[in-house]
Amino acid sequence: MSKTVEYIFDLAAPNGYLAWYPLKDIVARTGSELVVTPVFLGGMHKLTGNAPPMMRDADVKGKVPYAALEFRRFLDRHGMDRFSMRPDLPFNSILLQRVLVAAQDETQRQALVDALLPAVWERNIDCGDAETVGRELAKAGFDAESLLARTQDDAVKQQLANNTARAVERGAFGIPTFFVGDEMWFGKERLEQLESYLGGGKP
Structure with a gap:
């Protein structure tokens, strides 16, 4: 029986972009099913006390530069040469996340992710401007x-809040966070572990 990978996801996370494309390949290779659960990363940080790594680790000598090195290595390894780090990071993604919640079904939600990720992380669109987001949606x-x-x-707004609270x-x-049943993995660096588990290995 195939397993279902639930991707806890926010378009505002640069590592969410990096994980998306290898994750889809893993799901295809293992014959698994992918489900995207949109959450609000800003709300998640408030609920957990977490913060973006470049802010959280700013006072740790050497850690932020090394994280940037690993980030670049991942991009290079996976051929993601169109990625462009946003100058406004961290930014408010609540409009984008509500768009994902508003999708009519899982197929459309994943198609929205495919359309919006390049807009956010390759072309660096204004993610809080409804007109700009609307143009991207219509173009796709x-x-x-x-x-x-x-x-x-109100139902869409509440669903996003519920998704966020439940994920926490x-x-x-x-x-990026991934669930297979009750098993959880965090980070793009765990994708190999996730694939091993989907293939019958231990978590």
């Missing part, structure tokens, strides 16, 4: 007007 073939309207629904209750504290 989505009903931008409908999706953006749904981001204002289960042990998540940042992005």
